[in-house]
Amino acid sequence: MTEAVIIGVGLHPFGRFAGKPALDMGADAVRLAMADAGVNWPQIQGGYIGSYEVANPDAIVGRLGLTGVPLRGVFNGCATAGTAIALAARAIETGEHDLTIAIGLDKHPRGAFAADPSVAGIPSWYGQTGLFLTTHFFGMKINRYMHDHGISHETLARVASKNFRNAAGNEKAWRRTPLSPEEVLASPVLNYPLRQFMYCGPNEGAAAVVMCRADQAHKYTSTPVRVRATALRSRRLGAFEVQSPSFPVGEPVESPTVDAFRAAYELAGIGPEDVDVAQLQDTDAGSEIIHMAESGLCKDGEQERLIAEGATEIGGRLPVNTDGGLLGNGEPIGASGLRQIHEIVLQLRGTAGTRQIPGTPRVGFTHLYGAPGASAVTILST
Amino acid sequence: MTITQKSVAEGLFTWPADPSSPPRLIGSECADCGLVSFPAAPDCVRCASTESKERLLSDHGTLWTYTTQNFRPPSPPYDGPVAFEPYTVGYIELPGELLVEARLTEPDPDRLRIGQDMRLTLVPYTVLDDGTEVMTFAFAPADFVAVEEETS
Ligand SMILES: [Zn+2]
Numbered sequence: 001m002t003e004a005v006i007i008g009v010g011l012h013p014f015g016r017f018a019g020k021p022a023l024d025m026g027a028d029a030v031r032l033a034m035a036d037a038g039v040n041w042p043q044i045q046g047g048y049i050g051s052y053e054v055a056n057p058d059a060i061v062g063r064l065g066l067t068g069v070p071l072r073g074v075f076n077g078c079a080t081a082g083t084a085i086a087l088a089a090r091a092i093e094t095g096e097h098d099l100t101i102a103i104g105l106d107k108h109p110r111g112a113f114a115a116d117p118s119v120a121g122i123p124s125w126y127g128q129t130g131l132f133l134t135t136h137f138f139g140m141k142i143n144r145y146m147h148d149h150g151i152s153h154e155t156l157a158r159v160a161s162k163n164f165r166n167a168a169g170n171e172k173a174w175r176r177t178p179l180s181p182e183e184v185l186a187s188p189v190l191n192y193p194l195r196q197f198m199y200c201g202p203n204e205g206a207a208a209v210v211m212c213r214a215d216q217a218h219k220y221t222s223t224p225v226r227v228r229a230t231a232l233r234s235r236r237l238g239a240f241e242v243q244s245p246s247f248p249v250g251e252p253v254e255s256p257t258v259d260a261f262r263a264a265y266e267l268a269g270i271g272p273e274d275v276d277v278a279q280l281q282d283t284d285a286g287s288e289i290i291h292m293a294e295s296g297l298c299k300d301g302e303q304e305r306l307i308a309e310g311a312t313e314i315g316g317r318l319p320v321n322t323d324g325g326l327l328g329n330g331e332p333i334g335a336s337g338l339r340q341i342h343e344i345v346l347q348l349r350g351t352a353g354t355r356q357i358p359g360t361p362r363v364g365f366t367h368l369y370g371a372p373g374a375s376a377v378t379i380l381s382t
Numbered sequence: 383m384t385i386t387q388k389s390v391a392e393g394l395f396t397w398p399a400d401p402s403s404p405p406r407l408i409g410s411e412c413a414d415c416g417l418v419s420f421p422a423a424p425d426c427v428r429c430a431s432t433e434s435k436e437r438l439l440s441d442h443g444t445l446w447t448y449t450t451q452n453f454r455p456p457s458p459p460y461d462g463p464v465a466f467e468p469y470t471v472g473y474i475e476l477p478g479e480l481l482v483e484a485r486l487t488e489p490d491p492d493r494l495r496i497g498q499d500m501r502l503t504l505v506p507y508t509v510l511d512d513g514t515e516v517m518t519f520a521f522a523p524a525d526f527v528a529v530e531e532e533t534s
Pocket of ligand 1: 412415416417427428429
């Protein structure tokens with residue numbers, strides 16, 4: 001089986017762009033990725049494209065060129081972009097295509113997501129009585145985690161402050177005003193213990209990644225980034241997941257994030273100790289803390305000390321969400337995971353500018369988690 | 383004047399409320415492997431059996447975790463009062479059965495603690511234009527319910 005490598009990445013800024021359709025943002029991201037790879041649209045042999053709000057994201061060919069290229073729309077909740085890149089890589093690995101693209105784009109209205117519970121297989125009373133909110137899960141999961149593992153409110157605030165600080169150095173990020181931990185702790189509680197500035201918000205943006213066969217990479221770039229593993233897992237019975245009216249008692253069952261990382265590390269032949277830079281789903285500050293342990297970067301409870309020491313800062317020994325993460329960038333669902341890939345590629349190339357982590361990073365990963373309990377992991381290396 | 387009440391959904395908890403016996407959540411039990419589900423489910427997510435029987439769940443448990451809801455949820459699906467009052471939600475562990483997500487009657491997170499005893503109750507989560515209270519299930523700190531019952 002041949003290996004897929006990334007030869008180009010493109011990112012449309014994340015934020016609010018009144019009057020600009022999601023397809024136009026996506027087309028901009030594709031052009032940036034193609035320019036980065038040094039390829040033209042007619043060379044693209046196939047692609048996967050993800051969006052929550054756009055019913056036919058493959059209509060993007062109307063902006064780029066009607067070449068007859070097979071483009072498949074994918075949607076997998078917050079794991080959409082992880083699914084798009086996995087399938088685009090798989091098309092190369094299995095020999096179907098030599099040059100593929102993964103595209104993500106979205107344009108969400110303001111405010112929290114509203115949906116009919118029935119689309120999630122949940123009865124209507126769950127929504128009517130005010131239980132159908134993903135933010136409840138994040139508040140309850142970190143509240144229990146803080147109780148079990150001695151994590152403080154200050155640590156939650158430090159995570160948010162770090163991500164906003166990183167976003168301030170990212171010209172494509174949405175929330176670019178640095179906030180001190182004290183300012184984060186002074187913001188109103190939304191879902192105890194999580195406060196306003198500890199949550200990310202839905203917004204708009206697009207991203208694209210061009211990939212080719214590893215043995216053809218020399219035609220395009222001297223700095224290919226290898227796709228070492230992609231893994232996706234859904235929830236197992238007994239795991240505590242978002243939008244669960246109930247779940248079984250008994251021994252705790254590990255989350256799909258633990259399962260997906262275990263599979264990805266095994267596929268890649270790479271362990272968490274080898275990772276130089278990480279992108280973790282930080283829907284909220286608590287999620288970043290929990291995902292540090294679920295990804296194997298540390299043990300449960302170690303986050304309190306690691307974060308106080310600055311280990312997850314850009315200059316630390318375990319940099320997390322160097323581009324500001326979801327907290328700093330917001331979450332256009334279809335594009336979010338490709339924004340993560342974009343940042344890891346820049347870091348591994350050594351071209352992340354003021355956000356560049358020191359040394360010569362060789363291994364990075366990206367991670368998505370969302371309803372109804374799905375997790376996607378991608379491991380990249382030089 | 384009597385207040386008219388109705389349940390938010392059929393088959394969710396014992397209804398109409400019976401003053402002589404406390405309310406119970408209506409779950410189900412897989413006829414093949416015994417997995418307990420709530421709300422009642424015809425199909426088993428452990429063994430894929432399609433045979434199940436009704437099971438009234440324990441009306442006592444312990445608070446496993448909790449959070450607050452400090453902003454009005456998107457509406458629809460939420461159909462609570464327009465004048466929003468923050469509320470709390472949590473998971474209650476019903477020993478040997480399951481963990482169930484529910485509203486909590488205590489709105490102050492500082493008066494909740496993981497591990498405390500909780501008891502099932504019914505609360506009006508909204509009132510219709512004609513005055514009908516729409517009832518849903520909630521869990522109350524067990525000591526609070528006991529005090530209320532003694533004085534009523
Ligand atoms: Zn069963």
